[in-house]
Amino acid sequence: MRIVFIGPPGAGKGTQCKRLVELLGIPQLSTGEMLREVKRQDTALARWVARHLDAGELAPDHLVMRIVAQRLAQPDCEAGCLFDGFPRTIVQAQLLDEYFSRSSRKLDLVLDLHVVQEQLVLRLLKRAELEDRGDDDYDTIKARLRVFETQTAPLLDYYRKRGLLTTIDGMQSPDEVFEQIRLAVAART
Ligand code: AMP
Numbered sequence: 001m002r003i004v005f006i007g008p009p010g011a012g013k014g015t016q017c018k019r020l021v022e023l024l025g026i027p028q029l030s031t032g033e034m035l036r037e038v039k040r041q042d043t044a045l046a047r048w049v050a051r052h053l054d055a056g057e058l059a060p061d062h063l064v065m066r067i068v069a070q071r072l073a074q075p076d077c078e079a080g081c082l083f084d085g086f087p088r089t090i091v092q093a094q095l096l097d098e099y100f101s102r103s104s105r106k107l108d109l110v111l112d113l114h115v116v117q118e119q120l121v122l123r124l125l126k127r128a129e130l131e132d133r134g135d136d137d138y139d140t141i142k143a144r145l146r147v148f149e150t151q152t153a154p155l156l157d158y159y160r161k162r163g164l165l166t167t168i169d170g171m172q173s174p175d176e177v178f179e180q181i182r183l184a185v186a187a188r189t
Helices: 013-024 031-040 044-054 061-072 090-102 117-130 138-152 154-161 174-187
Strands: 002-006 028-030 081-084 109-114 165-169
Touching: 002 013, 002 154, 013 028, 013 081, 013 174, 028 031, 028 061, 031 044, 031 061, 031 081, 061 090, 090 154, 109 154, 109 174, 117 138, 138 154, 154 165, 165 174
Parallel strands: 002 081, 002 109, 028 081, 109 165
Antiparallel strands: none
16 A cells, blocks of 8 residues: 655654554655655755755755655565655655656555644644754744645645545544544555
8 A cells, every 4th residue: 555644743644654554564754754864964965955954944846756766666665655744745746646657556545634733833842852853943843834834735635636635633642543544544445
């Protein structure tokens, strides 16, 4: 199965993705993790990526697609994968569609994890205390939420029109959220 997780920062995508990985036995492709990995290197590309990430802005679409395509070409992705935080723009969704149509693959499900704004800010501030991510201070959090609304939220319509979207109430407990996700996945298999 190929599943996309869409949700604003702090919605619990990473946590739920990890649980689903265990259940389905397919890899999790987190573009946030991949980009942080690039950022850790000592190269001009790393510094360029860092500028985007630290400002809470999206990395350029074609760069992200290139990194994802390299990962998708690895054998462990043949049976499927979970996209955590990708695509994040309509252009990325189109690039992914083109990639899949060239390799005769397709997406099976898009999960939309819905959480209200105030809750997201609280969760992200708490995470900033626990992890040292560099992009979780208050202003950057606000910037990332705005980026989600303007650039990523339009994807919901894009996938709804293709009949792929299932919305999950992300305000419930992690166990309840996962149960809904499990049911949505079971409905597609
Ligand atoms: P995440 O760990 O998914 O919250 O991503 C952290 C940061 O990485 C985001 O705020 C963006 O700056 C960048 N990023 C992650 N995924 C993407 C993507 N698909 N396209 C562009 N930038 C991304």
